[in-house]
Amino acid sequence: MAHIPAAERRDALVQAALRVVAEGGVGAATTRAIAAEAGMPLASFHYVFDSRDDLMAHLVTFVVGQEEAAILPEPIVGSDLQEVISAGLWRYADLLRADPLREQAMLELTHYALRSADMADLARRQYEHYFSLAASALTSAATHLGLVWDRPVDEVARILVALTDGMTISWLVDRDDAALSDIISFAAESVARFARTPERAHRDEDDVTRTT
Amino acid sequence: MAHIPAAERRDALVQAALRVVAEGGVGAATTRAIAAEAGMPLASFHYVFDSRDDLMAHLVTFVVGQEEAAILPEPIVGSDLQEVISAGLWRYADLLRADPLREQAMLELTHYALRSADMADLARRQYEHYFSLAASALTSAATHLGLVWDRPVDEVARILVALTDGMTISWLVDRDDAALSDIISFAAESVARFARTPERAHRDEDDVTRTT
DNA sequence: GTCTATAAAATGATAGAC
DNA sequence: GTCTATCATTTTATAGAC
Structure with a gap:
């Protein structure tokens, strides 16, 4: 040929x-x-x-780049932070509903990678990448609205990623769109509460940043 | 023998x-x-x-019961709802840290089940079970503190389960205890905000009780 | 470089001795 | 009922013709 x-x-x-x-x-x-x-x-x-594992390692690396391209086509703008976060989550949710098997594959590949000593590090990088994407989106959204994050943006980003994973599994299991909507509302409202106007000085009345 | x-x-x-x-x-x-x-x-x-699949189906059924036994040894009491939720999540987190591979196995089995036409229904039941466990814990906690849930408790339960799954994956990937703590704080605080004192009449300015 | 054919190992399942 | 030995298939990987 x-x-x-x-x-x-x-x-x-x-x-x-x-x-x-x-x-x-x-x-x-x-x-x-x-x-x-x-x-x-x-x-x-x-x-x-070289081997099947060789390809699987390349596959895990590949999907990380794919996810970025799919989630960040352009920044979302809006007048309300909660709205912006909600819109961002809905964009992901639409992706999920359009191609559920693909997102299911992403999660399975993460678990697969975690099982191999070599690929476990790839999984970590995969999630660092997600965190970084989320953090950059959160920063840009807050900046655009003249807000600052009350907690380190990396921390907020992590929570957002966790919420995304959780709602993904939940929806993959029962395909309940109403529940998906509920979770997005909750996430947007709850996460948006971490941002404040910079005029107001940072109060440290409740310094609950670390309990470890 | x-x-x-x-x-x-x-x-x-x-x-x-x-x-x-x-x-x-x-x-x-x-x-x-x-x-x-x-x-x-x-x-x-x-x-x-009969076959390997036969055993796998029994395995999925089995782990659901296991999870219940592990998470609900006794109800958690406390004077503050946020504290009670936090304590509950920490109990799960301790379980996760004590036996990470087991929780990883649970998630993998869910994905495995979703792939088979027969077992997909088992996965759905598994999660309905989780929702039910969370709902019952949330109801009991609120009742104990003389509070009522602002939204349907099933909806709040779903969010709690999603948060739990999300923080599980996140921790399994990077084993970051500080991040785990952050997510638990966020979850407890955010979820607790859905409860109010019943003395104050239910305002239906935002009647978002059910969108199904 | 490309592909058919085959080796080598792993896996699901069973036959048949005890 | 239990277990060893074996079959049949699948799968990874490679040899060797073209």
Whole structure:
């Protein structure tokens, strides 16, 4: 058959692997299934990847970049912080509802990565990336509205990511759109309370930042 | 060897399977690995279970009951609702830190169940069970303190479960105890705001009780 | 470089001796 | 009822023809 650059084959196989994982879970991602999904003979798989684990590591790395591209097409603007956060969460929620299997695959890949000594670090980086994305969105939103965060923005970002993961699992399990809406409302309202106008000096009447 | 009642073998295999999943993930839960962990020959596996899927279904059912026993040993009392919720979440967090692989296994089993047409319903029941446990804890806490929930307690329970799942994943990924503490503080404070004293008549300025 | 054919290992499931 | 030995399939990985 035609000659295809190795880099191109690698990309095609990684993307095929994501589709296979989305369709049938990590367990369904056999070398044969992936090669077939990519329309290649099995041997092409091992020509560009050392092993199945090699590809899986590349897959985890790949999906992190994908998530960024999907979630941050452009910054959200609005006049109310709660509204802005809500809109951002809804954008993710729409993504989730449009392609549930993909988000399910993302979570499964995180768990898969955590099981391997080598890939566990990839999972950590994946989440650091999420935190960073959330923090940057929160910072930009607050700045735009002339607000400052009451707590370190990294901390607020973490909470937002946790809420997102939680609502994702919840919705994946029962597909309850009303409940999804409830969680988004709660998250937006609760997280927005961490921002204040900078005019008002920071009160440290309740310094509950750390109880460890 | 000695005769062992079938029911006993089934229990032993299910518990062995949970240990294997905790140790190496769902992918590591082969029939051989499970039988070996239970100290039985492979044939005993198929003597009491029709197939691997048969056991996995029983495993998912089993872990739901386990989670209940672990989380609800006795109701938590206190003088402040936020404190009570925080204490409840800390009890779960301690469980998580004491046996991280077990909670990781729980999440993986949920994803595994969602992949199978038959078991997807088990996952739904699993979460309905979680919601119900959370709702009952929230009701009892509020009642104890003479408070009523501003929103349907089922809705608040869902949010609490989502927060729990989110903080679990977050901690499993980076094992950051300080971040865990932050999320618990946030959750307790934010969720507690949904409760009010019943003396004050229910205002229906924002009647958002049900959007189903 | 590409692909068919096959080796090597792992896995689900069972037969049949005891 | 229990367990060893084995089958049948699947899967990872590679050899070797083109």
